[in-house]
Structures are given as structure tokens and as C-alpha cells.
Amino acid sequence: MVRPFESRSVCYALLLLSGVAGCASHADSSDESAAVQEASNGNAELRALDDCEPTSFGALCNPAFHGGTTLAAFQAELAARMSVGKWKWSSAVNTHPGSPVNLVSRGGETHTFTIVKNFGGGRVPALNTASGNPVPAPECLQPESATNITITSGVTKTITTGNGGTLAPGHYKGQCCIHPWMRTEIDVR
Numbered sequence: 109m110v111r112p113f114e115s116r117s118v119c120y121a122l123l124l125l126s127g128v129a130g131c132a133s134h135a136d137s138s139d140e141s142a143a144v145q146e147a148s149n150g151n152a153e154l155r156a157l158d159d160c161e162p163t164s165f166g167a168l169c170n171p172a173f174h175g176g177t178t179l180a181a182f183q184a185e186l187a188a189r190m191s192v193g194k195w196k197w198s199s200a201v202n203t204h205p206g207s208p209v210n211l212v213s214r215g216g217e218t219h220t221f222t223i224v225k226n227f228g229g230g231r232v233p234a235l236n237t238a239s240g241n242p243v244p245a246p247e248c249l250q251p252e253s254a255t256n257i258t259i260t261s262g263v264t265k266t267i268t269t270g271n272g273g274t275l276a277p278g279h280y281k282g283q284c285c286i287h288p289w290m291r292t293e294i295d296v297r
């Protein structure tokens with residue numbers, strides 16, 4: 109479920125950072141596959157991390173989040189390094205077929221976890237350009253699905269694995285389609 113505030117945040121992210129109009133399709137992509145379930149405890153965990161400072165990030169950042177990186181500092185680091193170190197996934201994840209992976213937001217911004225064939229850019233042209241990923245990964249341009257999952261601040265979502273699950277045994281690349289340098293991998297075997 110995407111609450112109105114979160115939908116607006118994504119729109120503001122797109123508008124503020126890229127000037128892209130027409131957020132409606134993204135904001136409306138609230139349908140979740142039955143395979144994306146509410147969290148349960150004890151699963152392998154993949155954490156989306158950021159450090160947004162709510163006052164300077166405004167609607168992009170959960171006002172209750174205690175991040176310390178101002179929007180100006182974020183933009184300066186991005187310009188200097190083509191990435192921002194505190195915007196990252198916790199680690200790669202190994203799991204066994206049948207054992208789910210929890211996607212856990214530990215940040216204040218909205219992220220996506222999107223399975224891609226090849227890492228690439230995302231949905232925000234300005235961030236694609238600034239991070240040196242001018243060509244979007246095609247999976248990032250698709251609607252919300254079991255393998256293209258929006259993760260708003262504070263939420264946990266679960267990816268199932270194994271027979272009948274979202275991820276069959278194999279090796280997967282996952283990235284954030286808002287911050288394209290946020291990349292990780294999941295191994296199911």
C-alpha cells in the first residue's frame with residue numbers, strides 16, 4: 109500500500125531532481141503482487157540505507173527521520189563522486205530456496221528494490237546523469253511488481269524464493285531505481 113504522503117514524496121523527488129512531469133503513473137502503482145508480503149521475523153534482511161536530513165530534503169525525507177546529510181551535501185558528494193556513500197544497501201544476501209528475503213527501509217527517503225538483468229540508470233534523469241548512468245535499466249521503467257518494489261521510509265517488504273516464489277534459485281542483481289548507485293545482489297541456492 110502506498111500512502112498519499114509517500115506517493116507525493118516520489119513525485120516531489122522526480123520533480124525536484126529531474127523536472128520530470130507526470131508522476132501519476134508512479135504514484136498510482138500501489139498494487140502489490142501477492143508475492144510481496146508483509147514482513148515476518150527471522151528472514152534474511154536487505155536494508156535500504158540513507159541519511160537524509162529532513163529539513164533540507166523537505167518532502168523527499170520522512171520528517172520523523174534523523175538523518176544528518178543535507179540536500180546540499182548530498183548534491184555536493186554526488187557531483188564529486190558520482191554516488192553518495194550513505195545511500196546504499198546493507199550488503200549482498202545469500203538465502204536458500206524457500207527462505208524469504210526481507211527488504212527493510214532504514215532510511216528516510218523512498219527507494220526501490222528492482223531486479224535487473226544489468227545495472228543501469230533509474231527513473232530520475234538528473235540522478236542518472238550525475239551518477240554516470242545515463243541509460244535506465246529497462247526494469248526501472250516498468251510498473252510496480254514483485255520484482256520492482258517501492259520501499260518507503262520505515263516499511264518492510266518480503267520477497268519470496270524457491271518454487272512458487274518470486275525468485276527461483278539463481279543469482280540476481282538488484283538496484284534502486286531512484287538512486288542508481290544503490291546496487292546489491294541476492295543469491296538463492
Ligand SMILES: [Cu+2]
Pocket residue numbers: 195218219220284285286287290
Ligand atoms: Cu534509493
